[in-house]
Amino acid sequence: MGAVHVTYFTDPACPWSWAAEPALRRISAEFGDDVRITYVMGGLAREFRDPVQSMREVLDAAAESGMPTDPRLWLQAPPRSSYPACQAVKAAAEQGLDGPYLRALREGLMVDRRRLDTADALVDVARALDGLDGARFEIDLRSNATVEAFGADLERARDGAREGEERVPLPTFRVDGEDGEPTWLYGDGDPQRLRAAVLAAGARPRPLPDVSEAVRRFGRAATVEVAAACDRPVPLAAAELWRLATEWRVRPQRALTGELWSAS
Numbered sequence: 001m002g003a004v005h006v007t008y009f010t011d012p013a014c015p016w017s018w019a020a021e022p023a024l025r026r027i028s029a030e031f032g033d034d035v036r037i038t039y040v041m042g043g044l045a046r047e048f049r050d051p052v053q054s055m056r057e058v059l060d061a062a063a064e065s066g067m068p069t070d071p072r073l074w075l076q077a078p079p080r081s082s083y084p085a086c087q088a089v090k091a092a093a094e095q096g097l098d099g100p101y102l103r104a105l106r107e108g109l110m111v112d113r114r115r116l117d118t119a120d121a122l123v124d125v126a127r128a129l130d131g132l133d134g135a136r137f138e139i140d141l142r143s144n145a146t147v148e149a150f151g152a153d154l155e156r157a158r159d160g161a162r163e164g165e166e167r168v169p170l171p172t173f174r175v176d177g178e179d180g181e182p183t184w185l186y187g188d189g190d191p192q193r194l195r196a197a198v199l200a201a202g203a204r205p206r207p208l209p210d211v212s213e214a215v216r217r218f219g220r221a222a223t224v225e226v227a228a229a230c231d232r233p234v235p236l237a238a239a240e241l242w243r244l245a246t247e248w249r250v251r252p253q254r255a256l257t258g259e260l261w262s263a264s
Contacts, residue, residue, distance in 0.1 A: 002032060003034060003177065003178055003201075003203065003204075004035045004036070004175065004176070004198055004201045004202055004204050005035075005036050005037075005172055005175075005176045005177075005180075006027070006035055006036070006037045006038070006174070006175050006194075007038045007040060007173070007174040008024075008037055008038065008039050008059040008111060008171065008172075008173055008174070008232040009039075009040045009086075009156075009157050009160065009167075009168045009169055009170060009171060009172040009174075010039060010040070010041070010042060010043045010102070010107060010128075010161065010170055010171045011041060011042050011043065011044035011045075011086060012041075012082060012085040012086065012089060012105035012106055012116070013044050013045065013079065013082035013085060013109055013167070014042075014049075014056045014082075014089075014170045014171065015054075015058040015060070015061035015062070015069075015110065016057075016059060016061050016170060016171060016187070017106070017108050017170055017171040017220070018058075018062075018065075018067055018069070018110045018188070019061040019062070019064060019065030019067050019189055020046065020065075020171045020189020021067060021103075021106070021189075021225055021226070022065070022067070022152070022189075022191050022224050022225045022228035022229075023189050023190065023191040023195075024037075024221075025191075025214075025218060025225040025226075025228055025229045026191045026194070026195055026228040026229055026231075027194060027195065027198055027219075027228035028157055028229070029208055029209055029217070029230070030195065030205050030206060030208060031179065031198060031203045031204065031205065031206065034203045034206075035198055035203050037045070037099060039089060039093070039098050039099060039102060040153045040156050040157060041086035041087075041089055041090065041150055041153040041154070041157075042086075042153070042154070042157040042170045042172075043083060043150075043154050043157065043167075043257055044082040044086075044155070044166055044170060045081060045082045045083075045084065046081055046204070046217075046243075047077060047081050047084055047098060048078055048080060048081065048082070051074040051075065051078035052074065052075075052123070054074045054078065055071040055075065058071040058074065058110065059071055059257075062083060062257050062258075064263055065189075066097070066222070066223070066224040066234065066237060066258065067222050067224060067225075067259075068110075068111060068255035068256070068257050068258030068259055069110045069255060069256065069257050069259060070112075070113050070221050070255045070256040070257070071110060071111070072113055072256070073109065073113040073114070073115065074260065075112070077113075077115045077246035078115070079115050079116060079117035080117050081117055082117075083150070084116075084117050084118065084119070084122060084144055085105050085109075085116050085117065085122065086153070086214065087146050087147065087150045088101070088105070088116075088122040088125075088126070089101060089102050089105070089112060089143055089184060090146045090149040090150050090153070091126075091137055091141040091143075092126065092129075092132060092137060093145045093149070093176065094136075094137075094140045094141075094146075095131075095132055095133060095136065095137065097129065097131060097197055099134075100129060100131075101125070101126065102126070103127055104125050104129055105122075105125060107220065107260070109127060111253075111255045111260060112141065113177045115183065117139065119138075119142065119187070120142060122141060123137065123138050123141065126138070126141075131263050136206035136238050141194065154167075156183050160174070160184075162186065165219075168186060169186055169189075170185030170187070171187065171188075171189050172184065172185065172186050172187060172188075172193050173185040173188070173189075173194055173197070173238050174196055175194075175197040175200075175201050176201065176204075177201030177202040178201075178202055179198070179202075180201070181192065183185050183197040183200065183201065185197060191228045207232050208229065208230055209229060209230060209236060210230060211232070211240040211241060211244065212244055212249060212250070212263075214226050214229045214230055215241075215244075215250050215261050215263050217264065219262060220253070220260045220261065220262045221257060221260065221261055221262075222239055222260055222261070223238050223258060223259060223261070224237075226241060241259075241261055245261075248264050249263070250263055250264055251264050
């Protein structure tokens, strides 16, 4: 168990949580298992009532963060709710793979234009994820225990809210060390602020990967995620990625506003 515990309030369909992925990549690259993350599903929307407004939020988050996205999902086949995906993350947690599964959902919603609001679609994502038992996941997804676990997460998101708020803004990070008061980063996915909070809580930094190693480690990663993980300026990380692509060592997947990179 890591010396530092991060409680991450989020939702698979939250565009600002997608914008915060570079912060998570940096924490993973620099601190590894010295930081333990608990994912709390905040329940972004029981029902999405205005797909065009959702598309605007996705575009705003992408513009601010540099994370790639293809928001045409919200015009063509918008999900009706984020609650089924939240419950699916809790089902994946039963196998200790809520983090990788959450990432797969984010990529599906934000880049791959997949409507992930039905049991069949959510099970398809699980079956494609290495290490996740799809049959067990499907049973867990439909269980009362998963519904109760999601309900407990909703209560935690409400309990952590500041005065005048119904729940914590998404994303929010609570950072706890072995000693001292917790640090709250409300609605803040800035990589440097999260890193500073984790360091202050006692996490031990490790050598950072180079660009090629970061892509291999993460599976699929955006340019800004690689830059954060390697502590490189974004233009230099982009130049290195394209150089590696000319050597057939990485390959880009084009989204509407950028690329996701994977090892060749």
